[in-house]
Amino acid sequence: MVKVGSSHQHAVGGLLSFLAYLLWGFFPLYFLLLSPTGPWEVVGWRIVFSLVFCAVLLAIVRGYPRVRAVLRTPRLAGLTALAGALIYVNWQVYLVATLTGHLIEASLGYFINPLVTVLLGVIVLRERLRILQWLTIGLAAVAVVVLIVGYGTVPWISFALAFSFGMYGLVKKQIGPRVDALSGLALESMWLTPVAVVQLAVVAATSGLTLTTAGPAHASLVAAAGIVTAVPLLLFAEGARRAPLSLIGLLQFATPILQFITGAWILGEPMPLERWIGFGIIWLALVMLSVDSIVSAWRRPVRSDAVDTAPEAGER
Numbered sequence: 001m002v003k004v005g006s007s008h009q010h011a012v013g014g015l016l017s018f019l020a021y022l023l024w025g026f027f028p029l030y031f032l033l034l035s036p037t038g039p040w041e042v043v044g045w046r047i048v049f050s051l052v053f054c055a056v057l058l059a060i061v062r063g064y065p066r067v068r069a070v071l072r073t074p075r076l077a078g079l080t081a082l083a084g085a086l087i088y089v090n091w092q093v094y095l096v097a098t099l100t101g102h103l104i105e106a107s108l109g110y111f112i113n114p115l116v117t118v119l120l121g122v123i124v125l126r127e128r129l130r131i132l133q134w135l136t137i138g139l140a141a142v143a144v145v146v147l148i149v150g151y152g153t154v155p156w157i158s159f160a161l162a163f164s165f166g167m168y169g170l171v172k173k174q175i176g177p178r179v180d181a182l183s184g185l186a187l188e189s190m191w192l193t194p195v196a197v198v199q200l201a202v203v204a205a206t207s208g209l210t211l212t213t214a215g216p217a218h219a220s221l222v223a224a225a226g227i228v229t230a231v232p233l234l235l236f237a238e239g240a241r242r243a244p245l246s247l248i249g250l251l252q253f254a255t256p257i258l259q260f261i262t263g264a265w266i267l268g269e270p271m272p273l274e275r276w277i278g279f280g281i282i283w284l285a286l287v288m289l290s291v292d293s294i295v296s297a298w299r300r301p302v303r304s305d306a307v308d309t310a311p312e313a314g315e316r
Helices: 006-025 027-032 039-061 064-071 074-099 103-123 131-151 156-178 181-206 216-223 225-242 245-251 254-266 273-299
Strands: none
Touching: 006 027, 006 225, 006 245, 006 254, 027 074, 027 254, 039 064, 039 074, 039 181, 039 216, 039 225, 064 074, 064 181, 074 103, 074 156, 074 181, 103 131, 103 156, 103 254, 103 273, 131 273, 156 225, 181 225, 216 225
């Protein structure tokens, strides 16, 4: 049953998610400012400074009892660890793509992600798709084939980003309201800190760390990665707790659009005809998916006993 105020909660969740996607859309410009720091070092510092930022916030809001409560629940603690692993994969692949001239391929991953979200809803949450939704999935498959031909290889960056973030959103939805956004991000960062320490040690032993060698302004930008990373993740976590998974998938278009514009027109990455065709098919599928979702929501009668199409974790 829909809870009192669920429409308001969905609206707030949608707004928070949109703000997160908007910030993520501008991320490439920020990370390009971190040169000469490489992607592996950037991710290492992102994790470390995110944990520091969360620790300070937890102290301010007196949130450590909530963190301990999550740790005393093995299933919830395990889900936060899984979320951490998924967002680590997403961060690392995205930084490699952004700093090696593959931003358009990264944007493709986030264009595909709403369709992956729909598929996850079917496979994991047992949601039923309408005919037009199945057609959009088919169009996406055709687009992927076209892009594979255009790239001459499988766009693994796109797939890795689409599936890692799609599954991250699903895990956050399963966690639901039982873990607040700040506690969740703090725990995700905590689980990843050993990985970050090892990663930074390897970078230090091979190419050397740039945090203390490229000047104070550069060090400040790198240190700010903790805040830059944490703020949109906190917004997204709060949004995912409130908004239906389908709405989250639709709002996500803001991020890849901004990334595509940055890659194609600001950074001048190549866009041969095959890529335009592939992207065009993806965009058509996304427009169809959006129209279908809007029409379905418009036709759905508003009733006090209506069933929530995107229940909180454990309600299915």
